[in-house]
Amino acid sequence: MALRVFLVEDSAAQCAYLTQILTTEAKAVIVGVAATETQAVSWLDRHPGQWDIALVDLFLSEGTGVGVIRHCQNRRPEQSILVMTNHARNDHLLHHCERLGVDAVYHKATELDSLIAYCKSMAARMPRCAA
Secondary structure: OOOOOEEEOOHHHHHHHHHHHHHHOOOOOOEEOOHHHHHHHHHHHHOOOOOOOOEOOOOOOEEEEEEEEHHOOOOOOOEEEEEEEOOOOOOHHHHHHHHHHEEEEEOOOOHHHHHHHHHHHHHHHHOOOOO
16 A cells, blocks of 8 residues: 655645655655645545645645644544645744644755655555555
């Protein structure tokens, strides 16, 4: 079973790049994409158990990633919330994400390798279908 990623990103170029790298490097399947908080919340409501990772940009053109993360508070234990940002990492941001139950925070420009490693690790723990 492939790792299912729901991507919340308002930059079309960044979305395309993340889709390409996640599908080729982590062998993930992008099951949904949203550019705004409203779109993301709507998708999550319609597909509650159909994702393994929600990869959420904190700063969106409409709404915020924080609103999306809050909407995921009742997710299944095996579902992960990952945050990505272009903003400098700081203790306040990390602490806030931790309080919201985020599993990891990555800087878009400098930590994509760590993001891919997390996804690969999660995919390796997923059950395989018998052939």
